[in-house]
Amino acid sequence: MSIDVLAGPRSTAWLARANPLSKLGAGLALTIGLLLTVDWVSASVALLCELALLPLAGLAPRVLLGRGWPILAAALVGGYGSALLAPKTGAVLLEWGPLLLTEGSLQSGVAIALRGIAIALPGVLLLASTDPTDLADALAQRLRLPHRFVLGALAAMRLVGLLVEEWQNLGMARRARGAGSSGGVLGRFRSSLGQAMALLVQAIRRASRLAVTMEAKGFGAGPRTWARRSEFSARDALVLLGGMVIIGAALAAAVMSGTWNSAFS
Amino acid sequence: MAAHDDGGTGSGGWPAAVSAKGWGFQHAGRSSPAVHDLTLEIAPGERVLLLGPSGAGKSTLLHALAGVLGSDEDAAESGSLLVDGSPPSHRRGRSGLMQQDPEAQVVLSRVGDDVAFGAENLAVPPAEIWRRAAAALDAVGLDLPLDHPTSSLSGGQKQRLGLAGMLAMRPGLLLLDEPTANLDPAGVLEVRDAVLRMLTDTGATLVVVEHRVPVWLDVVDRIVVLAPGSQRQPGGVLLDGPPARVLEQSRAMLISAGIWVPDYLPVVRPRQNSSSGEVLLTARDLAVSRASVPRRRHRGYRPAPVPTASGINIEVCAGAALGITGPNGAGKSTVALTLGGLLPITGGQLSAADPLARGAGQSPFDWTGPELVGRIGNVFQEPEHQFVTGRVLDELAFGPRMLGQGTAGVEELLVRLRLEHLAEANPYTLSGGEKRRLSVATVLATRPQILVMDEPTFGQDANTWAELATLLSELLDAGAGVVAVTHDAEFTRVLGGAQLELTAAGTPAASAVLGVDRAASAVLGVDRAAAARPEVQGEY
Numbered sequence: 001m002s003i004d005v006l007a008g009p010r011s012t013a014w015l016a017r018a019n020p021l022s023k024l025g026a027g028l029a030l031t032i033g034l035l036l037t038v039d040w041v042s043a044s045v046a047l048l049c050e051l052a053l054l055p056l057a058g059l060a061p062r063v064l065l066g067r068g069w070p071i072l073a074a075a076l077v078g079g080y081g082s083a084l085l086a087p088k089t090g091a092v093l094l095e096w097g098p099l100l101l102t103e104g105s106l107q108s109g110v111a112i113a114l115r116g117i118a119i120a121l122p123g124v125l126l127l128a129s130t131d132p133t134d135l136a137d138a139l140a141q142r143l144r145l146p147h148r149f150v151l152g153a154l155a156a157m158r159l160v161g162l163l164v165e166e167w168q169n170l171g172m173a174r175r176a177r178g179a180g181s182s183g184g185v186l187g188r189f190r191s192s193l194g195q196a197m198a199l200l201v202q203a204i205r206r207a208s209r210l211a212v213t214m215e216a217k218g219f220g221a222g223p224r225t226w227a228r229r230s231e232f233s234a235r236d237a238l239v240l241l242g243g244m245v246i247i248g249a250a251l252a253a254a255v256m257s258g259t260w261n262s263a264f265s
Numbered sequence: 266m267a268a269h270d271d272g273g274t275g276s277g278g279w280p281a282a283v284s285a286k287g288w289g290f291q292h293a294g295r296s297s298p299a300v301h302d303l304t305l306e307i308a309p310g311e312r313v314l315l316l317g318p319s320g321a322g323k324s325t326l327l328h329a330l331a332g333v334l335g336s337d338e339d340a341a342e343s344g345s346l347l348v349d350g351s352p353p354s355h356r357r358g359r360s361g362l363m364q365q366d367p368e369a370q371v372v373l374s375r376v377g378d379d380v381a382f383g384a385e386n387l388a389v390p391p392a393e394i395w396r397r398a399a400a401a402l403d404a405v406g407l408d409l410p411l412d413h414p415t416s417s418l419s420g421g422q423k424q425r426l427g428l429a430g431m432l433a434m435r436p437g438l439l440l441l442d443e444p445t446a447n448l449d450p451a452g453v454l455e456v457r458d459a460v461l462r463m464l465t466d467t468g469a470t471l472v473v474v475e476h477r478v479p480v481w482l483d484v485v486d487r488i489v490v491l492a493p494g495s496q497r498q499p500g501g502v503l504l505d506g507p508p509a510r511v512l513e514q515s516r517a518m519l520i521s522a523g524i525w526v527p528d529y530l531p532v533v534r535p536r537q538n539s540s541s542g543e544v545l546l547t548a549r550d551l552a553v554s555r556a557s558v559p560r561r562r563h564r565g566y567r568p569a570p571v572p573t574a575s576g577i578n579i580e581v582c583a584g585a586a587l588g589i590t591g592p593n594g595a596g597k598s599t600v601a602l603t604l605g606g607l608l609p610i611t612g613g614q615l616s617a618a619d620p621l622a623r624g625a626g627q628s629p630f631d632w633t634g635p636e637l638v639g640r641i642g643n644v645f646q647e648p649e650h651q652f653v654t655g656r657v658l659d660e661l662a663f664g665p666r667m668l669g670q671g672t673a674g675v676e677e678l679l680v681r682l683r684l685e686h687l688a689e690a691n692p693y694t695l696s697g698g699e700k701r702r703l704s705v706a707t708v709l710a711t712r713p714q715i716l717v718m719d720e721p722t723f724g725q726d727a728n729t730w731a732e733l734a735t736l737l738s739e740l741l742d743a744g745a746g747v748v749a750v751t752h753d754a755e756f757t758r759v760l761g762g763a764q765l766e767l768t769a770a771g772t773p774a775a776s777a778v779l780g781v782d783r784a785a786s787a788v789l790g791v792d793r794a795a796a797a798r799p800e801v802q803g804e805y
Contacts (some may be wrong), residue, residue: 132374133373133375154373155372158371158372158415158416161416162368168555169645169647169650170650172602172607172608172643173645173650174653175607176607176638176642176643176708177634177651177664177707177708178635178637178663178667178668178711179634179663194653198653206368206369209366209369210369212328212331212333212364213362213364213372214372215332215333216332216333216360216361217361217372217382217386217430217434218357219382219386221357221358221386221387222388224386224387224388225384225388225390225394226385227377227378227381227385227391227394227398228378229391
């Protein structure tokens with residue numbers, strides 16, 4: 001029963017069948033666009049559009065929350081910090097000792113939080129709807145990145161899942177020896193260090209055996225063919241167009257509502 | 266990377282010839298050569314079983330033939346080693362290499378992609394690759410969809426997948442380095458038969474290294490026995506010829522080298538006392554799962570763990586053995602880990618009786634590390650997982666020191682398990698058999714009352730096997746309880762005792778009361794309910 005990070009059932013969502021590069025492109029357009037301005041209108045428009053796209057990536061809100069809560073937490077903390085530190089303009093909303101929130105500062109905080117989520121969400125959509133093998137194929141065949149590097153990284157990623165399992169096994173094997181159960185905090189720390197070393201040894205051994213397997217299969221020996229073709233289709237045009245439309249709408253809304261607030265001024 | 270000879274790699278297919286003339290190889294940083302002065306001719310289509318004591322350089326030879334020995338500056342090569350008249354590294358793709366570790370056999374995460382990988386590297390046209398992939402999967406008997414995740418395969422299936430990938434490359438030379446050492450008996454036959462079909466189809470040359478001779482006896486038409494290479498004595502080929510003749514001439518030598526020759530069982534000390542019947546550990550309606558490995562700070566949406574096996578009723582008694590058998594995925598290891606106090610129970614009860622608990626509480630999982638090692642000794646399938654120090658002597662003294670006992674017994678254990686000449690060595694540098702003996706010795710050092718072992722005899726040579734069996738027979742006579750997950754029927758027979766047979770997932774619930782031993786030490790019943798009760802436990 002191995003925990004393979006790549007072994008989830010292949011997503012059947014609409015976005016999963018788009019080329020990873022078009023998804024990357026759309027995500028990049030959104031990110032760059034949102035980086036231009038810090039305001040709540042553009043961030044809200046982009047965020048709403050992205051949330052509307054969740055079903056296309058096959059992501060249930062519950063799953064999204066399960067996977068993306070650290071991003072949500074970071075955005076909220078960032079927003080809170082901004083609200084505390086931003087220039088105190090507008091009416092005072094809350095004053096409690098050194099804590100002072102005004103309309104202006106609260107608006108900055110909300111903008112920062114929303115923008116953070118809106119920038120991070122395309123990445124979550126991409127990860128959820130993209131098979132690493134497809135991504136590797138696209139990078140090597142379409143972007144012409146060196147296939148030795150791309151396929152090597154792909155094979156290594158498969159081992160990451162095995163490492164999780166190996167760590168649990170090592171933990172149990174060491175408890176079976178009684179290691180790490182005494183000596184207080186320092187003893188536990190030293191034991192974890194020992195376990196990490198043991199994991200490293202196992203990881204290196206397995207990796208070198210895998211390298212032998214790949215080499216024996218002729219990897220890196222010369223030009224290769226690709227059994228899976230990484231291709232673009234009409235779907236990819238739609239994905240790119242979709243990204244452009246969303247960011248265009250978000251920025252236009254900010255300009256029209258007068259909330260545009262350049263990030264570089 | 267050596268220049269690649271593209272001539273013919275795309276088509277391949279014809280059997281390869283191997284020729285070694287005075288060939289020797291010394292790994293960088295080693296004081297003696299791994300292979301010394303080897304002269305050997307293998308004709309196209311021959312099927313050769315390569316035997317020899319550990320350290321004879323069998324793996325080195327296979328890696329060299331596969332062209333993956335590396336181009337280390339400090340390694341020294343002498344003589345010549347040719348495949349089809351060229352150095353092997355120039356003929357990559359002419360040979361397929363299979364190693365012992367099934368995990369290292371799989372490169373990509375989907376079955377079809379993994380089979381295609383080698384053929385892609387040889388620049389075979391895509392349409393041809395898929396045609397070959399389908400045929401190859403069929404030939405090795407893997408009836409799976411192309412997008413099936415490789416991580417869900419069993420060890421035997423992974424090895425067959427590796428074989429399919431080689432088949433798609435149309436190699437002329439098949440190099441198998443202990444391909445079945447980590448597999449259960451069913452997996453061994455799966456792989457052996459797949460290799461046989463492949464050889465029949467392609468006529469490829471075969472060189473297989475394996476210390477279980479009977480597995481390959483009907484497949485090979487020639488046995489080559491290598492002598493250990495060293496500067497003092499000439500290495501190279503000790504014996505070479507048809508299997509029957511070689512086995513007859515060298516039987517005594519092969520037996521002393523720990524090789525499993527046909528119709529031979531190592532001598533093992535027989536059991537003498539029967540069990541006192543004193544119950545040490547009782548499981549009632551026990552359900553086990555790996556998913557319940559506790560994570561202290563986890564706050565996710567985690568469904569209650571689904572038991573890997575459930576409805577287990579057993580008693581572990583002093584002086585009695587209990588064998589746990591069953592197919593892959595039946596949860597044998599999980600049961601062993603739970604009995605050994607390393608996993609929390611998922612449902613039912615597991616309680617240590619007073620003679621075992623001695624005031625430490627009833628649940629083995631809640632014992633502290635020192636409490637555990639003095640009561641239950643767990644021996645893992647992979648010995649390296651359990652090493653915690655950098656020296657054999659420290660490894661043995663680790664447990665006794667922690668318990669504040671003297672280390673007087675350590676010397677005795679060293680001698681008993683023939684490790685005294687390795688007292689100063691690093692555990693990781695030992696041979697497979699030595700590592701196994703050490704991992705058992707470290708656990709015995711704290712004198713546990715129960716020994717839980719997971720496939721202790723996997724991949725072991727006949728000598729280590731006999732030592733293990735004898736040692737356990739002594740321990741049992743001395744009143745220890747032994748729980749062993751094992752496919753090794755002979756090992757189980759030697760230990761005696763009861764059997765707990767788990768059934769594969771998805772099969773209807775079945776109860777089994779099997780082979781209760783002389784002292785009626787265990788009452789067994791297992792059902793693996795498909796509608797298992799996911800009894801919630803843990804820290805939520």
